[in-house]
Amino acid sequence: MRTIDWVDGAVEIIDQTVLPKEVRVLRLHTVPELVAAIQSLAVRGAPALGVAGAFGVALAARVHADDPAALAAAVTRVENARPTAVNLARGVRRAAAQLHRGPDAVLAEACAIRDEEVAASQAMAVRGADLVVELCGARPRLLTHCNTGGLAAVVLGTALGVVYELHRRGALAGVVASETRPLLQGARLTAWELSRWGIEHRVAVDSAGPFLMARGEVDGVILGADRICANGDVINKIGTYAHALGARRAGLPFIVVAPESTVDVSTPSGDAVPIEDRGAAEITPWSDAVNPAFDVTPRDLVTAIVTDQRVIRLDRGNRI
Ligand SMILES: CSC[C@@H](O)[C@@H](O)C(=O)COP(=O)(O)O
The missing domain is CATH 1.20.120.420 (translation initiation factor eif-2b, domain 1)
Structure with a gap:
């Protein structure tokens, strides 16, 4: 569909x-x-x-x-x-x-x-699943953030397409869907797509992610991107940076899956990206608020980026 x-x-x-x-x-x-x-x-x-x-x-x-x-x-x-x-x-x-x-x-x-984009999703799913098995083990438990499924990409998706492919291969032990405050793309959309695919999952509040990693409950983090800069910085849904920090502290792979259409070599680094602020009404009726919809994960926290055409191992010094 x-x-x-x-x-x-x-x-x-x-x-x-x-x-x-x-x-x-x-x-x-x-x-x-x-x-x-x-x-x-x-x-x-x-x-x-x-x-x-x-x-x-x-x-x-x-x-x-x-x-x-x-x-x-x-x-x-x-x-x-x-x-x-x-x-x-x-x-x-x-x-x-x-x-x-x-x-x-x-x-x-x-x-x-x-x-x-349909073809890119299919290519990323296969290449990403191969990489996840290599980096996270034969039957990993994965944490994902926001929604990166067919809803976000016409069919199948980016990171969630990889999750689906691992499930199809019988090579997935579990998924934690980070709820993704404030609009709950994880709790509403990712959970809905995983249910439709028959993939068992648990929703966790965003701030639980780094703790679950520290407690050994996941083997890797896999998520998407809204823009990948020339230096490898990754712009994605707010909360991504905290998961990246948690993954680094726990020694876990942090894998970004995005089509080449999201790679933007004309943006040198995350500092140059306009970050949408969606205003106070989305998060509180009582106060002023700061509501950045995205954050910047610096390239040194990213293990690898999987696109429809390549795997970029930032941990090995590969360049965009
Ligand atoms: C395959 S989607 C990758 C990203 O676009 C996704 O993670 C994300 O941040 C979406 O943000 P949204 O504000 O829901 O459009």
């Missing part, structure tokens, strides 16, 4: 704001509807955002075919809907590069991006 697609002239997504209580399909016909879905996290996760961005340009190209100024403004709105995951701007720019050839060419490019 594709969690985002182009169907009969509209973008169809599974509304991730209402899972797991309800499986609701949303049809998005306009750029404002698509931007609202991105900003509410009805569609989210770096690879899925790349596809959403490209489909957004396809919507804009149809509606504003005769109005170049309105078309440019709509494309910019989609590109700026969220700032951190590089896939969104990248998907938008790739699709927008076809605008001079007309709406059908834009849609074809967006569908190509979708298909590339």
Whole structure:
């Protein structure tokens, strides 16, 4: 099942704001509807955002075919809907590069991006599972954070695709899904996807992660990325850095799985990445708040990055 697609002239997504209580399909016909879905996290996760961005340009190209100024403004709105995951701007720019050839060419490019992400998920699952067995043992217990499944990547996913592949091989002893405050992508979305796949798992509060590692309850950490910088710094959901510190202290492998579409060599390091702050309303009605949605894990805490094309062993000095 594709969690985002182009169907009969509209973008169809599974509304991730209402899972797991309800499986609701949303049809998005306009750029404002698509931007609202991105900003509410009805569609989210770096690879899925790349596809959403490209489909957004396809919507804009149809509606504003005769109005170049309105078309440019709509494309910019989609590109700026969220700032951190590089896939969104990248998907938008790739699709927008076809605008001079007309709406059908834009849609074809967006569908190509979708298909590339599907293929990338399958490649990462196999390569990542091989690496996990090498680094974490034959039947590891893994901790993951946020949601990196098909919901975040059209089908299968990045880190969660690796988890699925290990399960398929009979090479998985357990999964801890870190709940992922404040929007609970782990407790709601990852738990839902693991249940659908028949994979046993336990949800833990985010702050339990480093303690579970110290107590010997997991053999490795595997998660995704929203942007991988030229120096190897990894930008991912807030809480990732704490898990990386815990893994280092416990001597555990810390593995990042992301497609090449998330690798951004034009961003030199984590310092240069705009980190979305989602405001106080998401976390407290009583106080001002600081609510960074992502953090920066420095490259020296990362054991390896698995993409659809390669394994980058940062622990061995490999470079992006
Ligand atoms: C395969 S998804 C990798 C990342 O995009 C994921 O870990 C993440 O941080 C998503 O953040 P979100 O704010 O839910 O879009």
